[in-house]
Amino acid sequence: MARTNLKTKLAPSKKADLKIVDNNAVKTTAYSDINLKQWRDYEHVKTDTLWEFPTRLREGGHSNEYHGNFIPQIAQQLYERFTKKNDVVLDLFFGSGTSGIEAVNMQRRCIGVELKDELAQKVSEKFTPKQLVTDVNIICADSTTELVKEKVLARLEVMGRKQAQFLILHPPYDDIIKFSDKKEDLSNCSNTEEFYDLFEKVAQNGYELLEKGRFAALIIGDKYSDSQIQPLGFECMKRMNNLGFITKSIIVKDIQGNEKAKGKTANLWRYRALAGGFYIFKHEYIMIMQKV
Numbered sequence: 001m002a003r004t005n006l007k008t009k010l011a012p013s014k015k016a017d018l019k020i021v022d023n024n025a026v027k028t029t030a031y032s033d034i035n036l037k038q039w040r041d042y043e044h045v046k047t048d049t050l051w052e053f054p055t056r057l058r059e060g061g062h063s064n065e066y067h068g069n070f071i072p073q074i075a076q077q078l079y080e081r082f083t084k085k086n087d088v089v090l091d092l093f094f095g096s097g098t099s100g101i102e103a104v105n106m107q108r109r110c111i112g113v114e115l116k117d118e119l120a121q122k123v124s125e126k127f128t129p130k131q132l133v134t135d136v137n138i139i140c141a142d143s144t145t146e147l148v149k150e151k152v153l154a155r156l157e158v159m160g161r162k163q164a165q166f167l168i169l170h171p172p173y174d175d176i177i178k179f180s181d182k183k184e185d186l187s188n189c190s191n192t193e194e195f196y197d198l199f200e201k202v203a204q205n206g207y208e209l210l211e212k213g214r215f216a217a218l219i220i221g222d223k224y225s226d227s228q229i230q231p232l233g234f235e236c237m238k239r240m241n242n243l244g245f246i247t248k249s250i251i252v253k254d255i256q257g258n259e260k261a262k263g264k265t266a267n268l269w270r271y272r273a274l275a276g277g278f279y280i281f282k283h284e285y286i287m288i289m290q291k292v
Contacts, residue, residue, distance in 0.1 A: 031165070031214055033084050046077050051253040051286070070170050070219050074253070074286060075102035082215040082288075083108055083166045088156065090164035090209055092143040092202050097123040099168050100136040111137045111155050111164065113148055116180050142184045144201040152209050167206045167216035171199055173232055176223050192230055200239040207243045210291050216245060221255070221284035227276065233285040245289035252283050 020036075021028045027036040034042055053073045075098055083089065085107045091099040094112030096119070103110035104127070114120040120140040127136050137155040141148045156162060172179055172187035174195045179187045186202075189195040210216060218240065220233045237247060273280050 031082055031084065032080070034080065042080075045080055049249060049251045051077070051251055053254070070098055072098055072102050074217075074219065075099055075168075076106065078166070078168075078217050078286075079103070079106050079108055082217075087165035088159055088161050089166045089168060090152065090206065091168040091170070092148075092206055093168075093170045093172075094123065094138065095119070095170070097126055097136075097138075100138070101126060104131055104135050109135050109159060111139065111152055111159075113139045113141055113143045113152070115140070115142055115182060115185055143205060144184065144198050145205075149205050149209060152205075156209075163211040164209055165211055165214050167210045167214075168219070169199075169203060169206060169216065169236075170219040171202070171236070173221050174223055174225075174230065192225065192232075195232075196235055196239060199236050200243070203236075203240050203245075204243055207240075207245065207291060212291055214291060215248070216240070216289040216291065218287040218289060219284065220287070221281060224278060229278070233287065237287050237289075240287075240289055244291065246292055247287060248290050249288040251286040251288065253286055254282060255284050256282050 021030065025037070028034060029036075034045065051074075053071060079089070079102060087108050089099055089103050089108055089110045091110060091112045094100065094114040097112060100110040100112050100123070102108075112123075114123065117140050120138050124132060124138050132138070137159070139148065139151050139155065141151055152164075156164065172185070172195075174192055175187055175189065177187060179185055182188065186195055186198050189198060206216060218233070218236060220236055222232050223230045237250075241247060269280050272278075
């Protein structure tokens with residue numbers, strides 16, 4: 001990743017995502033360290049809307065013990081595209097801490113909110129005591145509440161920021177996987193409409209905690225229910241649009257090879273698909289949003 005210590009001049013622009021830092025050596029956007037004058041050096045950075053990763057990265061502190069976590073390669077791609085060194089990433093569904101681990105690996109910082117006490121404690125053990133002070137803050141709380149905003153704002157103040165520079169939302173895919181027995185858990189909603197409503201509360205908090213002009217990533221898949229598809233991704237995107245986010249891109253990510261123990265049930269699902277008139281999901285979405 002290209003870096004520079006040279007003084008830079010910010011070119012004026014009406015839109016935050018079009019601001020350019022430009023001098024003789026470096027040309028970057030206001031939200032990334034990518035040097036556009038050397039754009040050919042970034043072949044590893046994806047700019048298309050079909051992402052395929054054959055296996056889940058296990059290096060750099062990552063593991064696959066928690067069902068439902070997203071792969072580290074997603075965080076790597078998103079951070080390089082939409083954050084700068086020392087920026088703060090806010091993850092309101094922190095889970096096994098993938099976003100925090102990769103933030104440390106890439107010299108970013110992270111605030112993660114996790115509902116389950118025992119998981120928050122377990123994930124904290126993946127970081128050193130120093131990292132838990134300077135680089136990663138883990139908050140055990142319900143991301144739908146007003147209280148979580150107060151806690152995040154307090155952590156941001158300690159980190160020298162008023163708002164976060166990137167937002168990650170990787171919610172449960174409704175009730176497909178039960179992550180806990182807590183009633184506040186979005187995977188325990190009584191119906192899909194309740195899931196959408198609670199997700200919107202989380203997204204609202206994220207919107208208010210995100211710096212204007214910066215980006216958010218919604219990572220989600222769809223589900224089948226009552227003999228029909230439930231388009232979780234597009235409805236959650238719509239809820240975010242209603243809050244003020246604009247949709248910049250919809251990326252389709254191949255999930256084959258990234259799911260735990262999927263081969264054991266492949267034949268069963270093939271039979272169900274043939275019998276029920278549907279197709280088996282082999283993708284999920286990464287929806288790139290921006291607060292304008």
